[in-house]
Amino acid sequence: MSAPLSFQRLILTLHDYWSDRGCLILQPYDMEMGAGTFHPATTLRALGPDPWAAAYVQPSRRPTDGRYGENPNRLGHYYQYQVILKPSPPDLQDLYLGSLTAIGIDPLLHDIRFVEDDWESPTLGAWGLGWEVWCDGMEVTQFTYFQQLGGYDCKPVAGELTYGLERLAMYIQGVDSVYDLAFNDAGVTYGAVFLEYEKQFSAYNFEVAGTDSLSDRFRQASDEAHRCIEAKLPLPAYDQAIKASHIFNTLQARGVISVAERAAYIGRVRDLAKGACASWMEKNGWAA
């Protein structure tokens, strides 16, 4: 095997692989979100009958997972590689395994397994069945067949692959700390790029973020989303739902949401997301 892929080479290889298989290569969505699934290229495009195939990197922000850069495996900001194919092709598993081979994982040397993991996103009103894919006991990908989104049955069903890029890179490069990853082939590490970022954002999310202003902004985003829905503008409405979702995550990191309130917040975000999805369906003239 040649030298293991650097972090950026890993992304480029996946781009090439999925581009060759007919995917649009999109750019990250320019908003803070907890997972690549929130990108409208997944959530909204998974609705309705039109075929769709796209791949992109999405920065994922999970304020509660921040560890001030001290934990070698947990990050408050990391990257997901997201592939969405609608309808789900019959050979999706083989296509996926081909991508592992492309990034240098030999399935006769490493133990690749599909382990049951049903996916559910209460804030998106979505669920699907699939697996977490294990490579030598490590979860490297979430593999899901969407069944419902925004409360609507997926017609047809889309297949979604979410690669955890840092984990995959750590695995391929054989390093024990995410900060030791080779970002490129010229000696720049992941830590050199992102360590300071993790420190500052952990401090911000856990200690500094203004809870009152966050609560205000949650309300504003919520109001804005409703106004957009009324104006039959599902795309801007959905942006506001994404915004509300991230504000909620930050409030959670600040530890100011009680258990009872948590459910209420999730319910409100879900209503926004569902409202945007409903408006999107209507705009496109798709029946539920």
Next chain:
Amino acid sequence: MPDFLLELRSEEIPARMQARACADLARLFTEQLTAAGLAAEAIETHATPRRLALIARGLPAETAAVSEELKGPRANAPPQALDGFLRKIGLSSDQLVERDGILFAIVDRPGRPTAALLAEAIPAIVRAFPWPKSMRWGAASASTESPRWVRPLQGIVALFGEEIVNFEIAGIASGAATVGHRFHHPGIITIGGAHDYAEKLRACHVILDATERAAIIVDGARAAAAGLTLVEDEALVAENAGLTEWPIPLLGRFDPAFLDVPAEVIQLTMRTNQKYFGCTDGDGSLAPNFICTANIEATDGGAAIVAGNERVLSARLADAKFFWEQDLKIPLEEQAAKLDQIVFHEKLGTLADKVDRVAKLATWLVEEGIVKPSPLEGEGRVRDAQKTLPAADAADPSSRPSPSGGESASLVDLTTRAVRLCKADLVTQVVGEFPELQGIIGGHLSAAQGEDPRVTAAIRDHYKPVGQGDEVPTAPVTVAVSLADKLDTLTSFFGIEEYPTGSRDPFALRRAMLGAISIILASKLRLPITSMCKDAGLDAGQAAWFLDFLDDRLKVQQREAGVRHDLIDAVSALGGEDDLVRFLARVKALQAFVETTQGRDLLAGYKRAANILKKEGYNSEGEGCEKQLSYTLEPVEAALQTALDSAEPKAQAAIEAENFEEAMAALASLRGPVDAFFENVTVNDPDPAKREARLALLARMRDAVHRMADFSKIEG
């Protein structure tokens, strides 16, 4: 007769669903055969992660021709009724026969080729298959009516003998082709029939039989453990057998420094998150090793797989160790103070409120003498507690004075202390990560901060028993805490009228009640249930619910011990029993008695008496026989009266002394006189005085028996 082979190949079937799917497939297939009047000599089913298979041995090539008689309308029925019947069966009226004024049609059904039948049966089975969760996929899923399966279906093998049974499901045509192991043999293999199926798969790195895969895992894991002892875990073996088609157990290790973390945490991390087996060394303590089960025979012998798994486990254990060390720094009192931040239930306040209630109840149990200090006080437990302490914990206590008080600490003090700390681990980081370790982690932290071992044991074990078969606490401090916790949960939820209904029991009240019953019975606690309910603030209706629920759970709990539910009903019908131990003693004495010949005879005599009384509408309490009689008693009447005179006070005294066997024996003495009475006198005598007196005598006999139990509830 030919064999039938079916393979439904799909993307990976969740391991936990495979055994059930095999059973369902066999059942549905048998139903289809039976409906067609067919039977196989034997049916076997198999599951691997990627296939669900069925082999039916020795199926007839054709279904038998059957002649069936269908009942039609009466011969004199209106013509519309006759027309309707003829339309339905497709015959004309001259083909009907009349018998006893009713028309019958004889319908002949010729035999059908079994293959044709199977071609219809299999798609029907797939449509009706009861997966716990199923999904749609692919282009066909543009309609929500598209076929559903547990994961996308990829191929179908259907061979009757060596012939393909032709049908199509989800756009997939049945055939003879399948694939072997995903990586070792990705190409097509052609199956000849049921006879070569398993062997062809084996040649392509697939072990069809889950039992064989399980055996390979167990044997391989034992061998890989080399000098260590495998922690046997049947469910984990089955899960790994459901995750692999070609299982290869491999031994890995982790840094022994992680062994500072409680063994339960390490084992749970390995088992739940990674599906690894643990190993123990010579003295039974956890070894810094694990066994993972790979699904390939790796080209490097598994070195890369082991290295990868070691890295994953190491990262997980590093997390766990970090949490554990954080938790060790904070005394349990300090953690307990945070319980007022956690809502137990919106109508029942916080966990701190719950702890207050449990403290009150536990103290009451001890102060009332319901839970007593025992001379053997928790000895076994104390030893256990010390044995399972990791080295790091054991080093500590000597350096700190015990906050629980010394040897002489009273049961009340120890109980109060244990209650105050028992929920504190719910705010620890380790329990946050591994909720199933609640109690266990509290026990470790309690030991580490030098609490009295009886307090530590109570914290650790107060959730027990968590199911039938789980250990039931008997150490007094643990009993007080555990029982108070469960009773509080029950009375609190009953107080807000949150009763379990049907399959809905979100607060696990059934389990709590079963646990409380087990604890009460194991330590023979004399708990006055009614006054306990009243003290807990339940109104009469809620308390009645509570008692009914108790009754119901008691039956479930006692069923396993072979105690009959009708006898429980018979005793509980008396009402007013407030003490579970006494209640059950009575039920058991009753059961011992009614299962003897004597008991059956007395029951028969009782039932006869009760039937007569009921028929005659005799309602009074059997006191008529005290009246002056206007006739001389027959000898058998006098004998029954004498027997009653003797048995009643004896039974009453024995019942008061809670000697139910003796009470039963006293009542048993009625059996002979009752039998003789029925043989020799007629109750329904023309002389109203005699009839009245005899009915009164029978009523007295019934009432005597009812001192023990309501015999009318007893079956048989």
